[in-house]
């Protein structure tokens with residue numbers, strides 16, 4: 001099991017991802033519990049209770065959710081990290097991305113409208 005102390009607290013794994021043609025791809029949307037200034041989770045000690053969608057480290061490794069230079073996966077043989085959307089994909093996948101964003105904001109946890 002990966003040691004949580006290895007985390008360098010960059011926050012990159014806390015952005016929603018979608019599966020595109022079998023590949024894991026980052027969306028531009030952070031988890032609503034990520035503080036984008038500090039890059040830290042605001043509910044870390046209670047994340048299992050407050051955000052059941054937050055995966056364990058081992059699940060994240062198995063699903064390829066960590067960037068290649070994350071200490072949890074650095075040097076793992078055959079590990080495939082998520083990639084970023086191209087501008088064209090971003091346009092083409094707007095619906096899927098919107099859905100990913102909505103899944104981060106369940107009805108009782110919607111962000112304030114701008």
Ligand code: SF4
Pocket residue numbers: 006007008009010011012013014066067070071072
């Ligand atoms: S990508 Fe890795 S180092 Fe960065 S916050 Fe996630 S677990 Fe920590």
Ligand code: SF4
Pocket residue numbers: 013014015031032033034035040041042043044047051054055
């Ligand atoms: S709940 Fe999970 S995905 Fe969301 S910010 Fe915290 S650690 Fe990241």
